[in-house]
Amino acid sequence: MTEFQYLHKNEIYPLPVKSGYLVYAPLSSLVMSLSADEVSRLENYLSGTANDSEAAELLAYIVNERNNHRTIISKYSPEKIHKLTILPTHQCNFNCCYCYSAEGRENKSLSMETAKAMIDYFISKKRTSLSDLWLAILGGGEPFLTPQLTARVIDYACQKAKEEGFNLGIGLTTNGSIYNEELAQCMIANKVSLGVSFEVLKDIQEQQRCQYDKVVPVVQRYMDKGVDITIKSIITPSNVHRLSEMVNELYRLFPKVHKYKLQIVEDAVMFANLQEMKQFYIDFTNNFFHAEEIGKRLNIDVYVLASKYVDMLIEHYCGGEMCLTPEGTITICHRFSSVREKGYSQVVYGKVDDNGIVCIDNERFSRLISHDINAREICNHCFVKWHCGGGCLAQYSIYNDEQLAIICEWTKKFTKEILMRRLTAASGEGVM
Secondary structure: OOOOHHHHHOOOEEEEEOOEEEEEEOOOOEEEEEOHHHHHHHHHHHHOOOOOHHHHHHHHHHHHHHHHHOOOEOOOOHHHOOEEEEOOEOOOOOOOOOOOOHHHOOOOEOOHHHHHHHHHHHOOOOOOOOOEEEEEEOOOOOHHHOHHHHHHHHHHHHHHHHHHOOEEEEEEEEOOOOOOHHHHHHHHHOOOEEEEEOOOOHHHHHHHOOOHHHHHHHHHHHHHHOOEEEEEEEEOOOOHHHHHHHHHHHHHHOOOOOEEEEEEOOOOOOOOOHHHHHHHHHHHHHHHHHHHHHHHHOOOEEEOHHHHHOOOOEOOOOOOOEEEOOOOEEEOOOOOOOOOOOOHHHHEEEEEOOOOOEEEOHHHHHHHHOOOOOOOHHHOOOOOHHHHOOOOHHHHHHOOHHHHHHHHHHHHHHHHHHHHHHHHHOOOOOOO
């Protein structure tokens, strides 16, 4: 039987700290510092063994905030999916050392007819009652190797959203090595957010991606044009101790860029040694918060997904997606884009057929989307489950149980650190 079982049943989680407990109610977005005695009073009141007016008052406040503050968006059917990912091509002009789609490289691109059929299906009042949708254009390969196709996909999706009355956000990701004027104008006209995968430090870029001297002037051209740019860096053992340096260098190179996403590398071979993997995640946490503070001073939002997910409630890690591959198949995750890749056949749940009809296997979709907070018993009493959504499906295909446990433990510790910092910043508000 878990400690504080009645608090846990009410989605209230006491987390031990030196001074007592950090009490977190994720569904209410409340965090407070309580003594061991105060936590026991809450537990006893909920168990029915004590009549405590102060405990009752605090619990009523938490429940009231829960009802007014947050809504959990469930993704139980394709009509609830708000994100369409389109992979224009399997071609790429880079050979990144950690690329998850390297096995799928080939000279093959998506047809515009297939893309239009998928967009017509996705951006439709017949499919969904959602008002806000998102289109992501990724690799796969490098989307800027098919610039006309990519621009046409963006233009068509925006026109379709306007006709159907949807709010459509668009993100486009590139390795930053190709400048294309048509795409620059298209991005500006359609308010596209451009994500550039770039390691910032020259020695790390050359080690992990290459072509530093080619990328920097291309990104500067897009930046000077007024394109909204987010820089995205993969964090590996080679640069985990240099996060602060990376933020300062980003500001020097691209002073107009104000969003910097850090993404922890996913590589089972690189992390075959469990002790080294544990230490890497400890090092990331220690260095992240220093880098984040530097970013605040420079007006750069330095983040990792886990730091953003604290402010979200999710049942499924990525919310689920419809990912259209160059073959015209639909997968639950853009990390699987080619029949050549391990695990691809397990995540396909639809296709655009030769007649332009979108075919969805609802049974397979339901099975895949069920990888969520309810899938594992270990998640039942975890305070971070509403922010990690049960973990990333792609990671489950990459790592073994011991490696996944390290990521799980890091997610909890990292989230707890964020909560503690927020409580400190709020000067101890919320104490009973």
